[in-house]
Amino acid sequence: MIRHLVLFKLNEGVDRDDPRVVAGVRAFQELGASIPELTSWECAWNITDRPIAYDYAINCTVADRDALVRYLEHPAHQAGVAQWKEFATWVIADYEI
Template sequence: MIRHLVLFKLNEGVGRDDPRVVAGADAFFALGGQIEELSFWECGWNITDRPIAHDFAINSAVEDQDALKRYLEHPAHQAAAAQWREFATWVIADYGF
């Protein structure tokens, strides 16, 4: 199994109530039910207020490298990620478990 973690930081001046952010979050909330390669899916907003904290997180799992590739290339994932490129930066970690 591979765990796929993503932490998003909204760009300076962009708030959670920005319509682009709301649409982007909705797109990620929906992904879990759209992509069969995902064996685990959760995402949500950070609930703490610390300077080093990111704003939004995805925690997901896939079976293997091939499944991760298919997930990353899936049109629904590509469309959701494209929305976030407009208003956020992110870091990713993929590890086996």
């Protein structure tokens, strides 16, 4: 099993209520039901306000490395990533559990 973690930081001057952000969040919320490789799916806004904190997170699991590749290449995932590229940066970690 592999856990895929992604932490997003909104670009300077971009707020959560920006229509692009709202659409990007909606796209990610729908991924859990649309990509069969996902064995678990969580995404949400950070609830703390600390200088080092990121704004939004994805936490999901897939069965193995092949499933991770299929998830990353899935058209719905690619479409969501394209949206987020317009208003955020992110860091990831993929690790076996």
